[in-house]
Amino acid sequence: MTDRIWLTSYPPGVPADIDVTQYATLVELIEECFRTHAQRTACSFMGRDITYRQIDSLSEAFGAYLQSLGLVQGDRVAVMMPNVPQYLIAVTAVLRAGLVLVNVNPLYTARELEHQLKDSGAKAIVILENFAATLEKCIGATSVKHVVLAAMGDRLGLLKGTLVNYVVRHARKLVPPFNLPGAVRFNEAVARGTPATLNKPAIKSDDMAVLQYTGGTTGLSKGAVLMHRNLVANVLQNQVWAAPLMDTIPSSEQPTIVCALPLYHIFAFTYCMMLSMRLGGKLILIANPRDMPGMLKELSRHRIHLMPAVNTLFNGMANHPDFHTVDWSHLVAATGGGTAVQSAVAALWKEKTGKPILEGYGLSETSPTASGNPANTTEFTGTIGVPLPNTWMKLVDDDGVDAEPGEPGEIAIKGPQVMAGYWQRPDETAKVMTSDGYFRTGDIGVMDERGYFRIVDRKKDMVLVSGFNVYPTEIEEVVSQLAGVLECACVGIPDPKTGEAVKLIIVKKNPSLTEAQVRAWCKENLTAYKQPKVVEFRADLPKTPVGKILRRELRDKS
Secondary structure, three states: OOOOHHHHHOOOOOOOOOOOOOOOOHHHHHHHHHHHOOOOEEEEEOOEEEEHHHHHHHHHHHHHHHHHOOOOOOOEEEEEOOOOHHHHHHHHHHHHOOOEEEEOOOOOOHHHHHHHHHHHOOOEEEEEHHHHHHHHHHHHHOOOOEEEEEOOOOOOOHHHHHHHHHHHHHHOOOOOOOOOOOOEEHHHHHHHHOOOOOOOOOOOOOOEEEEEEOOOOOOOOOEEEEEHHHHHHHHHHHHHHHHHHHOOOOOOOOOEEEEOOOOOOHHHHHHHHHHHHHHOOEEEEOOOOOOHHHHHHHHOOOOOOEEEEOHHHHHHHHOOOOHHHOOOOOOOEEEEOOOOOOHHHHHHHHHHHOOOEEEEEEOHHHOOEEEEOOOOOOOOOOOOEEEOOOOEEEEEOOOOOEOOOOOOEEEEEEOOOOOOEEOOOHHHHHHHEOOOOOEEEEEEEEEOOOOOEEEEEEHHHOEEEOOEEEOHHHHHHHHOOOOOEEEEEEEEEEEOOOEEEEEEEEEEOOOOOOHHHHHHHHHHHOOHHHOOOEEEEEOOOOEOOOOOEOHHHHHHOO
16 A cells, blocks of 8 residues: 555644654653643542642652562563552553563453463562452462552542442452462552662663553463553554544643543553543543443543543443433543444434544554544544554455455554564564564454545454355444344354354343344345344343453353
């Protein structure tokens, strides 16, 4: 692809390319934010505000503590926490100390945690005590020598913090018994590091900043090596892409971003935490978005400008009876990612907030954002938009050859945000990187004449019915528009006649919905080979913590 036809779709003032080298490292960017926005609120958690100056001093002390343990530049430190202020402190400390952050899903089983700790070679872990029992089961098989234990109320002050910890530990019994000899409490670690000095090593742009493990939905979880320059580039790309909307916020107001997506996931890490810091914004930390009433109650206390979410979260919020208690009148953008946003959900969201969902696209391997719908988009497009500045995207066939115009192909991405490769897996890196520097995503897409891309599915999710390709996303998009459907998923099942057949799993919004109604709707909207052979109703669908529906798990149980 020699030209970027999508540039004509850029909003006025958004450049084709930006200077992604203005900061050599993420640390430079972070420390400038600390200096520039010292007095501002960096995050709000359970009614408690923490300023940038406080995050600055606390992370400097925590970084000094980590160095006092003998950790040296390049050592990996795992952080296993939900959205709590300690996450921000620990992560900025790890980076400022020249260490490498390993983001860990707090809901991992012992087997999954052991794999990630062993694979990364992490020497230390910062973990919320709620998950310490899981660590106890596997720590002996890893190289972790130092454990820092955080508690939910650590940064809420003595009185409130003590009360919150009591409720979490005893009333709700959310901290299973554990035994981790030698573990140090988070506040104690900060206290030990306070009198010390953080030795700031010389960090280079090509140094590893984050080991971001892939979700593992398509196989063994692999660590994407994200260098400082990758993440700096993506923060700046997201900033310039969002600028036409964020610039409409009155200068007297602090940009406020909802962080209900888990920070250990790259979408929230870059687009919520790092972009908020860059903007001098306030991050509303939601530790448990599954508690929808609690989340909406928290949001009702704030003036919200930016709402990043995934389809399931948008859907759950918009359908909740308390949704109206939040003042959405100041919202400038709702951004969707992680998985396809369905048009029925987008329509309901716009009906209730007046704002369209601007869908974007990216992966752990691209830091993550690669494309997005332009900021001046007024209606849901059903596409992943166009490539961001400095980014090239194309479609290739199985042999890596550019797909014919108008034909679907595997989306391949090239840009400064693309990872260096997979940690200690040159064979896996070779499989996804083309000779001309593009990353092969495994997602099948099409591109229209304006340069807008649309995903038709994951390669491995495709269903082959009598030689015809059936893309589950298309089926799900159609069925989700049927009144009475809350959520749905489509998978392929073995069939003696057609090789594979379509199975449809539905969660009802209206209990009176029948299989006959579903089949009539599908017959009306889908050609014969795309129509489901099996329709099943369930109470819920298996999902990752980010909200992606686990089709593989549905296939395995079919």
